[in-house]
Amino acid sequence: DAGVTQSPTHLIKTRGQQVTLRCSPKSGHDTVSWYQQALGQGPQFIFQYYEEEERQRGNFPDRFSGHQFPNYSSELNVNALLLGDSALYLCASSLSRTSGGTSTDTQYFGPGTRLTVL
Amino acid sequence: RKEVEQDPGPFNVPEGATVAFNCTYSNSASQSFFWYRQDCRKEPKLLMSVYSSGNEDGRFTAQLNRASQYISLLIRDSKLSDSATYLCVGKNDYKLSFGAGTTVTVRA
Numbered sequence: 001d002a003g004v005t006q007s008p009t010h011l012i013k014t015r016g017q018q019v020t021l022r023c024s025p026k027s028g029h030d031t032v033s034w035y036q037q038a039l040g041q042g043p044q045f046i047f048q049y050y051e052e053e054e055r056q057r058g059n060f061p062d063r064f065s066g067h068q069f070p071n072y073s074s075e076l077n078v079n080a081l082l083l084g085d086s087a088l089y090l091c092a093s094s095l096s097r098t099s100g101g102t103s104t105d106t107q108y109f110g111p112g113t114r115l116t117v118l
Numbered sequence: 119r120k121e122v123e124q125d126p127g128p129f130n131v132p133e134g135a136t137v138a139f140n141c142t143y144s145n146s147a148s149q150s151f152f153w154y155r156q157d158c159r160k161e162p163k164l165l166m167s168v169y170s171s172g173n174e175d176g177r178f179t180a181q182l183n184r185a186s187q188y189i190s191l192l193i194r195d196s197k198l199s200d201s202a203t204y205l206c207v208g209k210n211d212y213k214l215s216f217g218a219g220t221t222v223t224v225r226a
Contacts, residue, residue, distance in 0.1 A: 033212070042122070042205055042216030043162065056212045090161060092214075107214060109161040 002027050004093050004110035012116045013081050021076045021113045025093030031055075032074035033107060034066060035090040043090055049074050050096050081117045088112045121145050124206050124217035131196050131224055138192040139220045141206030148208035148215070151182055153191050155202040156219065162205055165191075196224045 005024045013019050025032050031050045035043035045058035049068035068074045072093075078085055092107035124141040131137045143151075154162035166173065168180040168189050179192040189206055203219040 031212075033214070035214075035216075040218065042218045043214070045213045045215065048212045050212075058213060106164060106167075109163070111161050 004091055004108055006089075006091050006110040006113050008113060009111070010114045010116075012118065014118050015081055015083060017081050017117075018077065018079045019081060019115060021078075021089050021091075021115070022073065023076070023091030023093075023110060024073045025091075026108050029093035029095050029108075030072050031094045031096045032068060032072065033092045033094070034074070034076045035092065035109075036060075036085075037088040037090055037112070039087075046076065078115075083117050086115060086117045088114050119144055120217070121148075121215040122206050122208055122217035124220050126218060126220060128221040128223055131222070133196055133198060133224055133226055135196050135224075136192065136194050137196055137222060138190060139204070139222075140188050140190045141217050141220075142188045143206075143208045143215075144187070145208060145210055145215065146184075146187065148210045150209040151189050152207040152209070152214075153178075153180055153189075154205040154207055154216075156205055157202050162216075165204070193222070196222075198224050198226060200224050 007022045033048040034046040037043040047057040048055045052068045063079045065077045090112045091110045094107045151168040153165040155165045156162045166175045168182045172181045177194045181190045201224045205219045206217040208215045
């Protein structure tokens, strides 16, 4: 059973550049959420995608955008990178369409992409 | 004010000891609560869901007090492998709100 996968593992960019991070959800899951985790902090919710649309968004500027594809995989795009965008970016997958009583509460996290902005 | 607040610790305990810690949440609309554990430079992993009636999973016991808006986690008979950061999480609609984590170190 394939878990949540993310790519790349690490990324180094300079201020002002743009970055795209990728996520494939756990097998059978249809929902993808993105989180940003700065050093020493808990993950902060960026947004969630379901049925190829942004369903809920956290307190992040429009520089952060995303996309979900028909196969449920997702991308996070960050434009005009700032030094403060350096963080671990986590993708979490879950199941929104209940099946046989399966819980929709549980979000499973991928290993993350560590972004460094210089 | 952060939605979920935790004592950062660290809690340094010997093997076999019991350790307990709490977190508080400010959003009374939160529908579900969880404890995740996170090892250094790894992703968070679900430890357990938290129910008002209290629930136990092996050596771990979680409790939710909605009236006082706090959540607790108790670890009995601590193992070296329990050393990690424990993240308290509230869920509102589709969003998970994480605390900054409580660090537990179990020593031999």
